[in-house]
Structures are given as C-alpha cells and as structure tokens.
Amino acid sequence: MKKLLSICALSFSAILLTACTSNNESVNTQACNAGNVILTADFATGRMDECKLLGNNEYLITLIPENTPINSSPWYAFKIQAKQPTPIKVTMVVKGDKHRYLPKISKNGKDWQLQPYHIDGKRWTINIDASQDAVYISGQEIIDNQYYIDWAKSLQNKVKISHEILGKSTQGRPLYQIESNSHSNEWVVVLGRMHPPEVTGALALFPFVENLMSNKAFIQRFNVLVIPNLNPDGVAMGNWRHNANGVDLNRDWKTFKQVESRLVRDKLNAITAAGGNIVFALDFHSTRKDIFYTMPSSYGLNPPHLVENWLGALEKIVAPFVVRQQPGNNPDKGVFKQYIADTFNVHAITYEMGDNTDRAVIDDIAQQASNTLMKTLLNTSANEFTSMRKQ
Ligand SMILES: [Zn+2]
Structure with missing residues (x-):
C-alpha cells in the first residue's frame, strides 16, 4: 500500500510539533513532544487535533471536526509515553462542542477500561503516570x-x-x-x-x-x-x-x-x-x-x-x-x-x-x-x- 500522506508540515515550536510518520494507516499526525513525555496520534484511528504543553507536565488537547456542519461525535485516540516516569495531567476540550465519549485506557490497544476523569463544564481532565510503557487513551475501544x-x-x-x-x-x-x-x-x-x-x-x-x-x-x-x-x-x-x-x-x-x-x-x-x-x-x-x-x-x-x-x-x-x-x-x-x-x-x-x-x-x-x-x-x-x- 502506498503512503497516503506524503506531505508533512513541520512546526518547530518546542511545544507543538506536527510529526511525520511512516505508518501507512496514519493520517493524523499531531503530537506533543516536549522531550521526556510524548503524546502522539500517529497510528490508525489516532486523533488529537491540537496538543499543547501548558507547562508543568500539563497538556491541553483540542478536538476539531473534519469539517462542518457535522453531528456531534468528537473522537480522540492518542498514545502517551515518557522516557522517565512522569505524572502528567491531560485536559481535553472540543472546539465549539462538548464531549460525547468517556476516556478509556489500554496498555496494548486491545483491552480497555474506563479511565477515571474529572469533568468541569465542557473539559475533562485525566491524570496519567507516563512511563516507557505506552498507554493509549481513546474515546472508545480502538477498532481499526x-x-x-x-x-x-x-x-x-x-x-x-x-x-x-x-x-x-x-x-x-x-x-x-x-x-x-x-x-x-x-x-x-x-x-x-x-x-x-x-x-x-x-x-x-x-x-x-x-x-x-x-x-x-x-x-x-x-x-x-x-x-x-x-x-x-x-x-x-x-x-x-x-x-x-x-x-x-x-x-x-x-x-x-x-x-x-x-x-x-x-x-x-x-x-x-x-x-x-x-x-x-x-x-x-x-x-x-x-x-x-x-x-x-x-x-x-x-x-x-x-x-x-x-x-x-x-x-x-x-x-x-x-x-x-x-x-x-x-x-x-x-x-x-x-x-x-x-x-x-x-x-x-x-x-x-x-x-x-x-x-x-x-x-x-x-x-x-x-x-x-x-x-x-x-x-x-x-x-x-x-x-x-x-x-
Ligand atoms: Zn451512525
């Protein structure tokens, strides 16, 4: 299968990096890469339209629909990994909309459980102990x-x-x-x-x-x-x-x-x-x-x-x-x-x-x-x- 996404736009901000990927099935490539901790959506079904490091191991993800008008169904799926064990806080908001899917976590992308979250109006926040063992966070089980x-x-x-x-x-x-x-x-x-x-x-x-x-x-x-x-x-x-x-x-x-x-x-x-x-x-x-x-x-x-x-x-x-x-x-x-x-x-x-x-x-x-x-x-x-x- 040929590579579907041949053009990778790179933004060299320290806190916001649009990464290229070699995975053929990967089309959403937003990533937060602050050095130690990496949040990425570079896998099939992956999605976190904007990711920003707010400082102090706190991240803000914004979901944006593919186009509008659209029925409300804000999807997200991303992976968290860290070189050194680091507790992080991830907040997620939906541009012009509110959440539909409760966060779920998986270590292998197959077995899922509900991730404890705190909801405040239209934003939810989760706390994750990021480590070398990647975890997936997703709106529903990933079925690619x-x-x-x-x-x-x-x-x-x-x-x-x-x-x-x-x-x-x-x-x-x-x-x-x-x-x-x-x-x-x-x-x-x-x-x-x-x-x-x-x-x-x-x-x-x-x-x-x-x-x-x-x-x-x-x-x-x-x-x-x-x-x-x-x-x-x-x-x-x-x-x-x-x-x-x-x-x-x-x-x-x-x-x-x-x-x-x-x-x-x-x-x-x-x-x-x-x-x-x-x-x-x-x-x-x-x-x-x-x-x-x-x-x-x-x-x-x-x-x-x-x-x-x-x-x-x-x-x-x-x-x-x-x-x-x-x-x-x-x-x-x-x-x-x-x-x-x-x-x-x-x-x-x-x-x-x-x-x-x-x-x-x-x-x-x-x-x-x-x-x-x-x-x-x-x-x-x-x-x-x-x-x-x-x-
Ligand atoms: Zn439907």
Missing part, C-alpha cells in the same frame, strides 16, 4: 481497519464464507465484503461503520454476523452479504463522522455522490439483475441510547409486520433490556434503510447501540437479536418478501 480483516479471517476459519474486496474507498483503501456461499436467491444485507467513532455498533455487528453465518438452516436458505466497514478512510483518520470527502455516508443513499455508497448500490443492483431478491437489511450504528430505527409497518413493505414481529419476539426474551422501536420514514434524507425500503420494497433497520451500553449486554442482545431475526426470516416464505407491491 486491520481489526476487520483479522476478524473476517478468523470467521473464515470457522464457517464457509468468502472475504473479498468490493472496491476502493475515496482514498483507495479496500472496502471488503463477506458473503455466505449458499447460492440462494434470497439475500440479507448487513452494513457497518459508516460513522467511524460508532464502535458499539461494530461490537454488535461482530457477534450478530458470526451468529448468522454459523446457522446452517439460515445460510442454506439465505445468502448473507456483509460490508462491515464502509468508511475505512474515516476510520483511519479518526474522523468524527464523515468520509474522506467530508460527507456523511448515511445521507448519500439518494444522490450516491460517494464511491463507498455507490459500490454497495452497484453490488445490490448486480444481485437483483442476476435474479436475486434483497429480503432484509441492517445497518449498525451507535448513539446515546440503544434504539432500533425501523420502517413503519404501514409503509407497504414485504411483509408489512416483519420487523415489529421480530423485535417483539426479541423484547420478550431480553427483558429488562428495553427494545426501543422507532419507526420513521424520511424519503429525502438519503439514509440507507430508506433506500432499501424504497428500492426493494422490503424492511431495513438502523441498529443503534448506546455509546455506554455494557459491552456484555451488546454481545448478548446481538446474539438474541440475530437468533430471533433468523427465526422470523425462516418463518417467512419467499413469496411474502415479493408478493406485495407498493401502490
């Missing part, structure tokens, strides 16, 4: 582009799936697709990570897809197409929400100005041109609470009550977890679920997990939601997905 590749490969070791490149993103990164190889003409479509910081959506997608792909009866009848990471540029850059062109991909499903959404559209068109039927689609996201954005039962989709029945069945078995269904119809917004409904006359949902939902609960709900969805879809005849047409 490589993570998806590793996950797909490990899934491929367990079940019969293909893992191929669907096409290239705006900046030329591969967009991967995973397919079950059932040669069925009924297709279920799963998308993820249009919005880079929405990691809890990814944490739901992984077990959900594993469960679908592992169910013999299900994949015998349905072909499953998964594009788990639709915005690899935004993920690599640590973007708040947009792709490399500064566009919200989940507003592009009407005009298709972005290559990422066009690739999916063309794939689905190719499926239907070859005689396939898209019967259902899910798109995984995160927001402040757990919620399922659905299409209304009265919208004339095939079959009308499919999602109501599925989520109703889910609700019965996951109490006290609350299954919030929010039906909505907005033909002009360019949202994926609406595009599926309007194009293929079938249901689609936006599956949103809360930013702070317990990770074990996310996993459990994904298991139960995929089990109940499979049951619901298997109980629906092929005719029911195609018979009713909107007037």
